[in-house]
Amino acid sequence: MSFTLTSKDYVNYINIVKQRIYENGDYISGLDAATGDGDHWSNINMGFESLAAAGEELQNMPIDAAFKKIGMLMMSKIGGSSGILYGGAYMAASKVIAGKESIDSQDLCNAMEAMVNDMMQRGKAEPGMKTMIDSLYPAVMAYKQALSANISGRETMILVKKAAIDGAEATRNMEAVKGRASYQTNKGVGNLDPGAVTMSYQIECLCDYIIDNLIDK
Template identity: 55%
Template sequence: MNFTLNSKDYMDYIVAVNQELNEKEEYITNLDLATGDGDHWANLHMGFTKLTEEKERLEAMDLSSELKEIGKIMMAVIGGSSGVLYGSAYLHASKVMKDKEAIHKEELFEILNAMLNAIMERGQAKPGFKTMIDSLYPAVEAYKATLEEGASVEELCKRVAAAAEKGAEETRNMESIKGRATYQSNKGMGHLDPGAVTMALQIKVLMNKALEKRGK
């Protein structure tokens, strides 16, 4: 069994992420205040709110154009380094969907892998640096392994979401190599990285959307 996501489904996912972020405003802001300047939630909120406002226009596009436009909007609206990183991720993802009409499990892997590579390249970071990569990288690795095993869609989505959440949790015991936490004496040790937490949130919502659309 497979799943099928079209342009409308992807925007439904974006709207669901925006709702999740809104519900977790205080939690995410407090995470960032512990290690940074407290604006991580506000920056992502601006980006996903703008995308939600543009839902009708974006979901009328083909997937490649939609992902490209999402990237451009994120780059323009989200402040700080997050805007550049998310923008780059989506611009790279749009390339793998060129001439493809739907996202199935193989295409979604290609999208997430393209995003990961773009973020690592643009941010000059890698796993273990206490960034959003620490939830995205294990999610992509789990996705690849599950695809190779030929596991069910249910198992794939479960393992990918769990890997992202576990990766985010593991940032608690990392020293920050990038970002404002590097200026702290303890390098953010003992605190979760907010970027990893919000990335894991997005991956969990995405896997839930894929589960919802399986066999359809």
């Protein structure tokens, strides 16, 4: 069972995840302080605030244009590594759904796959390097598998969400290769990667939004 996701839905989801990120400020900053320089939360929070502020404009665009706009906003508002990686990812996603007013489940899967591929290429990173890719990549793999297995939309979203959360959790035992955690003697082992955690929030909120609003109960 597929669904139809519109720009309006995406803006609703952005508002939900914005709140989720906002509420977890101390937790995320704490994770970042253990391995990075402590600014991941404030930057990503600022990024989602700017997306929410542009909600009115975004929800009236076709979804491909909305993704492109989201990418440009994230690039310029978040800054740092996250900004360009998220920005590049949304722009790549907008290309694979070009010409679409709204998207279905297969489109969303394709868009997420384009995102993770862009992040890996741009960041010269792979799964297993203790980054946000470690949440997104398994989610995309689970999504592709679920779509080919032809299971229900609800079950699909539950599997994607679980893969994202488990993936973020798995960063605890990984050694950082990129970014500031890589300078630590223990390469951040024992600590979750904050970027993977905020990525898992996004995937979790998106899956929950789809389950709650777009799929027949």
